[in-house]
Amino acid sequence: MVVVIKASRRLRAKRYCHSLAAWKAACFASSVLIGVFLLALPVAAQVEVGDTSMNLSGDIGFNYNGSMIQGISGHGLGLSGDASLQGSYYNPNFLSFSIRPFYDRAQSNSAFGSLTNSSGVNAGVNLFSGSHFPGSFSFSKVLNNTGEYGVPGGGVGLATNGSNQGFALSWSELLPDWPTLTASYAIESGSESIYGSPQESKQTSHDLTLTSSYQVAGFRLGGLFSHRNLDGTFSELLEGVQSPVVSDTSTNNYQFTASHSFPMQGSYSVSASRVTYDYSFHDGSSQASSGASDTVNGNLNFRPLPKLSVGVNASYNDSLLPDLPQEMVGGGTGGTISLGKFRSYLVGSDANYQVLHNLFVHATVNHVEQTFLGQSYSATQFGGSANYNLEHNILQGLSFNIAVVDTANKEGNTAVGFAGNLNYRRKFAGWEADANFSYAQNVETLLIADTSSSYGYVSTLRRRIGNRSYFMVGYSGSHSGFNTISDSTSSAQRGSASFSYRRYTASGFYSTSNGRAAFTPTGLVALPGNLPPDALAPGTAIVYNSKSYGFNLSASPIRRLTVSGGYAQSSGDTVDPVLSTFTKNKLINGVMQYRLRKVYVNGGYTHLTQSVGTLGTAPISVTTYYIGISRWFNFF
Numbered sequence: 273m274v275v276v277i278k279a280s281r282r283l284r285a286k287r288y289c290h291s292l293a294a295w296k297a298a299c300f301a302s303s304v305l306i307g308v309f310l311l312a313l314p315v316a317a318q319v320e321v322g323d324t325s326m327n328l329s330g331d332i333g334f335n336y337n338g339s340m341i342q343g344i345s346g347h348g349l350g351l352s353g354d355a356s357l358q359g360s361y362y363n364p365n366f367l368s369f370s371i372r373p374f375y376d377r378a379q380s381n382s383a384f385g386s387l388t389n390s391s392g393v394n395a396g397v398n399l400f401s402g403s404h405f406p407g408s409f410s411f412s413k414v415l416n417n418t419g420e421y422g423v424p425g426g427g428v429g430l431a432t433n434g435s436n437q438g439f440a441l442s443w444s445e446l447l448p449d450w451p452t453l454t455a456s457y458a459i460e461s462g463s464e465s466i467y468g469s470p471q472e473s474k475q476t477s478h479d480l481t482l483t484s485s486y487q488v489a490g491f492r493l494g495g496l497f498s499h500r501n502l503d504g505t506f507s508e509l510l511e512g513v514q515s516p517v518v519s520d521t522s523t524n525n526y527q528f529t530a531s532h533s534f535p536m537q538g539s540y541s542v543s544a545s546r547v548t549y550d551y552s553f554h555d556g557s558s559q560a561s562s563g564a565s566d567t568v569n570g571n572l573n574f575r576p577l578p579k580l581s582v583g584v585n586a587s588y589n590d591s592l593l594p595d596l597p598q599e600m601v602g603g604g605t606g607g608t609i610s611l612g613k614f615r616s617y618l619v620g621s622d623a624n625y626q627v628l629h630n631l632f633v634h635a636t637v638n639h640v641e642q643t644f645l646g647q648s649y650s651a652t653q654f655g656g657s658a659n660y661n662l663e664h665n666i667l668q669g670l671s672f673n674i675a676v677v678d679t680a681n682k683e684g685n686t687a688v689g690f691a692g693n694l695n696y697r698r699k700f701a702g703w704e705a706d707a708n709f710s711y712a713q714n715v716e717t718l719l720i721a722d723t724s725s726s727y728g729y730v731s732t733l734r735r736r737i738g739n740r741s742y743f744m745v746g747y748s749g750s751h752s753g754f755n756t757i758s759d760s761t762s763s764a765q766r767g768s769a770s771f772s773y774r775r776y777t778a779s780g781f782y783s784t785s786n787g788r789a790a791f792t793p794t795g796l797v798a799l800p801g802n803l804p805p806d807a808l809a810p811g812t813a814i815v816y817n818s819k820s821y822g823f824n825l826s827a828s829p830i831r832r833l834t835v836s837g838g839y840a841q842s843s844g845d846t847v848d849p850v851l852s853t854f855t856k857n858k859l860i861n862g863v864m865q866y867r868l869r870k871v872y873v874n875g876g877y878t879h880l881t882q883s884v885g886t887l888g889t890a891p892i893s894v895t896t897y898y899i900g901i902s903r904w905f906n907f908f
Contacts, residue, residue: 319908323362328907330355335874335900337389342893352376352389352900365402371395387467387878387896388433390417404446413437421466422795423818423844424764424785429795430469430855431880436462451486451493468892469884473506496527506791517791521551538574543567547591565591579626586619615643620653632659634675654678657691669698679714689714707731726752737773745769753787762787762798780823788813789846796846818844822859837862856891857882875899 319326332353339346354374361367373393392414399407414436421430442456461476478501486493502521524547531541550562572584592614620638627633634657641650657675677689691712698705713725728750735743746768753761763786770779789796796816822840829835843856857880864875876898883891 324359326357326359326908328355328357329905330907331872331902331904333872333874333900333902335898337896337898337900339897340893340895350376353902363402365400367397367399368401369395369397387418387431387880387894388416389898391415392417404448405444406446407443408441410440411438419464420795421464423842424762424787424789424796424798424816429842430857430884431467431859431882432464433467434462434464436460436464451484454481454483456481466882466884467880467894468882473504475502475504475506477502490532492529492531494527494529496525498525499523518554519551521549523550524548534572534574536574536576538572540570540572542570544569563591565589581624582621583623584621587616588618589616590614617641630660633657634659636677651679653689654680655689669696671695677714687714702735704734705732724753726750741771741773743769743771775828777826778823780821782821784819786817787815789816790814814846816844816846818842832867833865835862835864853885855882855884870903872902872904873900874902 319328330353332351334349334351336347336349338348352375355372357369357371359369361369371393372395375391376389392412394410394412396408396410399409417434417436419432419434421432423429438458438460440456440458442454444452444454446452456479458479459477460479461474463472463474465472479498480500481498482496484495500521500523502519504521505518525545526547527543527545529541529543531539534540545567547565548563549565551560553559566588567590568588570586573581575581618638618640620636622634622636624632624634636653636655638653638655639651640653641648643649655675655677657673659673660671672695673691673693675691677691679687679689689712691710693710694708696705696707707730709727709729711725711727728748730746730748732744732746737743747766749763749765751761751763764784766781766783768779768781770777772778785798788799790799790813796814799813820840820842822838824836824838826834826836838859838861840859840861841857843854845854860877860879862877864873866873877895878897879893879895881891881893
C-alpha cells in the first residue's frame with residue numbers, strides 16, 4: 273500500500289545541483305578509480321563463522337545520470353548496486369535469513385521504467401521451519417519508486433511516484449492429531465502521487481489473520497478469521513479539489529468449511545461465511561455505514577454410473593457486497609451498497625453424461641428466490657447444453673458448446689437464455705491458429721429481474737518463418753451490460769502484433785476500453801457486468817473511456833550488445849458524474865546493455881509527458897537518462 277507525496281515536491285527534493293566543470297571532472301576521475309578497484313576484487317567462496325553459514329552476492333557499479341524536469345536540469349555521479357545476503361544458523365530448518373538491499377537502481381516493474389532511481393531493502397527470517405511451531409518475519413521498504421495508476425482494459429495507465437514500507441509476522445502450530453493454527457499480522461503504509469496531478473493518495477492497513485484446519489472421523493474441517501483496518505486518502509483526479517476522498521474502513525471476516533467423502537466416488541461439503549464492515553467516507557460530504565454479509569453454501573457430488581455424474585447444491589446470500597471487485601472492498605471504497613437488503617435463496621441440481629467419446633450433454637434445474645429494493649422475485653430455471661468436439665479432417669480442431677436456459681415462474685415462462693462457446697485450434701501450411709468466441713444472454717444473472725448479455729473473443733495467428741524468424745498477430749475483446757438499462761455496458765478491445773528476425777524484434781499494440789468504474793487508491797476498477805447500477809450508492813460509479821497504443825523495437829546487432837526502445841501513448845476521460853477529467857501521456861523509453869565478461873555497460877533514457885485534469889491543464893515533462901558500468905560479485 274502507499275503513502276503519497278506530490279510528484280513535483282519529491283522531484284524537486286531529489287534534484288541534483290549544478291556542478292562546476294572541474295568538480296565534475298574530479299568526481300568522474302575518482303569514480304572511475306573506485307570502479308576499477310571494485311572490478312578487480314577477487315571472488316570468494318561461502319563463509320562459515322561458527323554455526324552461521326552465509327553467502328553474499330550482488331552487483332556493484334557507478335554511473336552518470338541526469339534529469340530534466342519542467343525545463344530545470346540536474347546531473348550527478350554516484351554508486352549503485354544491489355546485494356543478496358542469505359544464510360542460516362545451526363541448520364536452515366532452525367533459522368534462515370535473507371537480506372536484499374538495493375540502492376539507486378530501477379527496481380520498478382511498471383511500464384514507465386526508471387523515471388526515478390529507487391532504493392530500499394527486503395528482508396526475511398524463518399524460524400524453526402522443521403518443527404511443529406514454524407514462524408517467519410519479513411520487512412520491506414522502498415523509496416522513490418515508479419509505479420502505475422491502472423485503467424481497465426489493459427491499456428497504459430498513469431505514471432506515479434511514491435514510497436512504501438511493510439512489516440509481517442507469522443507463526444504456526446502444527447501438532448499431529450491436533451487442530452492446526454496459523455496466526456499472521458501485517459502492517460503496510462505508503463504514499464503515491466500521479467505526475468501532473470495536484471492530488472495525492474496515502475494508505476495504512478493493519479491485517480490480522482487466523483486460520484485452522486482439522487480432520488476428525490473422516491471430516492476435513494477448516495476455519496478462518498481476519499480483521500482489517502484501512503485508513504486512506506486518495507484522489508479522484510479532479511483538478512482543484514480541496515477535499516480529497518478520505519476513508520476509514522474496518523472489516524471482520526469469519527469462514528467455516530467442512531467436507532467428507534460420499535459413496536459412489538462422491539463428496540459433500542458445506543461452507544458458511546460472515547463479513548461485517550464499518551466505514552466512513554468523506555469527499556466534500558460525509559457518509560458512514562455499517563452492516564454484515566452472510567453466505568451459506570452446500571454441495572453434493574457423486575457418480576452413480578461410470579459415464580454419469582450428478583450434483584446437488586444450495587446457497588443463501590443476503591448481501592451484494594461479495595460481488596464487488598476485491599480492489600473496492602479491500603481498498604477503502606467498499607460498503608457502497610446502501611440501497612436496502614438483498615437476499616437470495618437457490619436450490620439446484622445438475623447432471624453430466626458422456627453420450628459418445630466426443631459428445632457430452634449437461635442438464636440443470638435451479639429454483640431461486642430473491643428480494644431486492646423491497647421487491648420479491650421467484651423463478652425456476654431449466655437448462656441443457658451439449659459439448660461436441662469435431663474430429664473431421666476438414667474441421668479438425670473445432671469444438672463448441674451450446675446451452676439453453678428457460679426461466680419460468682407461477683405465471684409462465686419469463687425468459688429464454690442462451691449461451692454458446694466456440695473454440696478452434698489448428699495448424700495448417702506453417703500457420704498456428706487459435707480462436708475462441710463466447711456469448712451469453714440472461715444466463716446466471718445476479719438479479720433475475722434484469723436481463724444481461726455478454727460476449728468475448730480471443731484470436732491469435734502465429735507462423736514460423738525460417739529457422740529464427742517468427743510472426744504473431746492477436747486480437748481480443750469483451751462486452752457486457754444490461755439490455756434494459758442505459759449506460760450500464762462496458763467493453764474492451766486489444767490488438768497486438770510482433771515480428772522477430774534472428775536477433776531483431778518489433779512489436780506493437782492498440783487497446784481501447786469504456787464503461788463504468790470506481791476510483792480506488794491503485795487505479796480505476798471496472799464494475800462487474802452483472803451488477804445493476806441500482807445496487808450502488810449514488811455517485812459511486814463514474815463513466816470512463818481510455819485508448820492507448822505503442823510499439824517496441826529490440827536488437828542485438830553484435831554479440832553481447834542488446835538495445836531496445838519503445839513509444840507508448842494513452843488518453844482517457846472520466847465523468848464524475850457531470851464533471852469531465854482528461855488524462856493523457858506520452859512515453860519514450862530506451863535501454864542499452866553491453867557485456868564484457870562479468871562487466872556490464874548500461875545506459876538508459878526515459879521521457880514522459882503527462883497531464884491530468886480539465887481541458888487546458890499544462891502537462892508535466894520529465895526526462896531522465898543514465899550511463900554506467902557494473903559487475904556481479906560473489907563475495908562469499
